[in-house]
Amino acid sequence: MLRIEQLSLALPYYPRFWRRRYATHLDQLSFSVAAGSVHAVVGASGAGKSLLAHTIMGLLPKGAQLGGSCFFKETPLDEPRKRALRGRELALIPQSLSALDPLARSQHQVNWAARRAGLAPASARQTVCQALAHYQLDERARRAYPHELSGGMARRVLTAMAHVTQASLVIADEPTVGLDPAQRGRVLDALAALTRQGKAVMLISHDLRHALNIADRVTVMHEGRCVETADASAFQGTGQTLKSAYARALWQALPDNAFTIDTEYARESHFA
Ligand SMILES: Nc1ncnc2c1ncn2[C@@H]1O[C@H](COP(=O)(O)OP(=O)(O)OP(=O)(O)O)[C@@H](O)[C@H]1O
Numbered sequence: 619m620l621r622i623e624q625l626s627l628a629l630p631y632y633p634r635f636w637r638r639r640y641a642t643h644l645d646q647l648s649f650s651v652a653a654g655s656v657h658a659v660v661g662a663s664g665a666g667k668s669l670l671a672h673t674i675m676g677l678l679p680k681g682a683q684l685g686g687s688c689f690f691k692e693t694p695l696d697e698p699r700k701r702a703l704r705g706r707e708l709a710l711i712p713q714s715l716s717a718l719d720p721l722a723r724s725q726h727q728v729n730w731a732a733r734r735a736g737l738a739p740a741s742a743r744q745t746v747c748q749a750l751a752h753y754q755l756d757e758r759a760r761r762a763y764p765h766e767l768s769g770g771m772a773r774r775v776l777t778a779m780a781h782v783t784q785a786s787l788v789i790a791d792e793p794t795v796g797l798d799p800a801q802r803g804r805v806l807d808a809l810a811a812l813t814r815q816g817k818a819v820m821l822i823s824h825d826l827r828h829a830l831n832i833a834d835r836v837t838v839m840h841e842g843r844c845v846e847t848a849d850a851s852a853f854q855g856t857g858q859t860l861k862s863a864y865a866r867a868l869w870q871a872l873p874d875n876a877f878t879i880d881t882e883y884a885r886e887s888h889f890a
Contacts, residue, residue, distance in 0.1 A: 661839035676700030
């Protein structure tokens with residue numbers, strides 16, 4: 619569904635206001651997301667996960683320098699194609715709740731997403747009602763403006779918006795942050811259900827444990843680089859089948875696994 623080859627990204631910054639420099643944020647990333655699968659992208663805060671999502675969606679700031687290539691359904695995903703597919707074939711559940719329009723009620727925003735995706739009014743109405751019910755957004759939440767929603771409710775509105783687009787690839791950037799366990803399960807189940815319809819999900823998370831609940835494959839990122847891509851089944855026991863020491867350390871550092879940490883990570887380089 620999605621193939622990324624040697625993707626690099628540099629963004630401008632200004633050490634003095636007349637002097638422009640570039641900082642590399644993504645460095646030669648390569649991996650593929652298969653149709654009918656959940657591909658988790660995990661890594662510490664600042665690893666470049668959200669920037670990767672924004673790069674695929676074509677939502678980068680002005681002056682961004684891109685290298686490498688992206689293919690969606692075996693066709694190059696250039697900037698005009700990203701714009702054309704965004705909100706239709708490609709959907710993003712953004713990490714930031716400020717992505718919601720502060721002047722529009724929840725139901726209106728979900729409805730807008732369905733109409734933009736090309737659904738006819740009658741079918742949009744039905745799809746929106748189903749999505750709002752699925753994410754347990756009651757009458758009050760549907761009529762609320764973003765500032766009247768709790769963080770968890772706002773996140774569910776954003777998830778419902780991506781859900782109604784019926785996109786082939788859904789990129790979910792930390793979709794469960796701030797949700798209670800029941801709501802978290804509901805969102806993860808909904809993402810997993812998309813794969814049963816042949817869609818692909820790229821699940822971005824700093825929480826490897828949550829990601830492993832539904833992931834088929836996992837890419838571990840560190841400082842803008844792809845450290846390792848492995849089957850989710852590699853994350854078990856001491857993680858001895860993982861190739862990189864960083865991925866192994868990330869797995870072993872989970873609270874339930876902490877007792878297995880050894881000194882190997884300290885001895886090896888991060889990218890061993
Ligand atoms: N618009 C931007 N302009 C310049 N630098 C940016 C921009 N967005 C992000 N960065 C920088 O890129 C790096 C990666 O940020 P990114 O948000 O992708 O990390 P992340 O892995 O998603 O982290 P988190 O899990 O905390 O969301 C950070 O150093 C950040 O400061």
